[in-house]
Amino acid sequence: MIETLDANAAREMMRSVAQSLIDQTDVLTEADLTIGDGDHGVGMRRGFEAALEALDAGAAESAEAAYKAVGTAILSNTGGAAGAVFGTLFRAGSKAFAASEVIDDASFAMALEEGLAAVLKRGGVTEGQKTMVDALAPAARAARAAVGKGLAAATAAATQGALDGVEASKAMIATTGKARSVGERSIGYPDPGAISVSLILKAMQDFTARA
Structure with missing residues (x-):
């Protein structure tokens, strides 16, 4: 298992992330059709296709x-609220690596x-409003709790935290964004942004679990 990523490995990991989101376009589209207008998958694909180009x-x-x-x-390139929040997620997150040459x-x-x-x-927004934050926040807490166990353990913990957040989002009522108009009819469906996280x-x- 990989425990630290240098610049080249970090770039390859981000390429894997981008390709994964591109490959899951239909999954995200279907999720968004249940409580939104169905454009989340296409928007995320545009953004991550552009990300691949930038990395390459x-x-x-x-x-x-x-x-x-x-x-x-x-x-x-993603457009809308998704472009703003997911772009912010990575741009702000990048600051964590400023003082280190590895992840x-x-x-x-x-x-x-x-x-x-x-x-x-x-x-x-805050947790509980059926947004991507409902996966991101528990993922961040889980990753912090796993510090000291290695990068592979931290990414695994973060993933499980996010998946738990996706599941929890099903019981929430959307109170912000496009899904707000659906109201209580959003109950029973996960948030598409949380799925993306x-x-x-x-x-x-x-990527980090590969031998």
């Missing part, structure tokens, strides 16, 4: 640069915490 262009000389390149591509369990947890704080500030983290987990 060599705009990632460090872990910080790789994260920031992905965030900038998402912010510029380890501590900096990974910090990246999630920095990303979460920035998303909360930008989106003006879980897919991002699962791709990271899979």
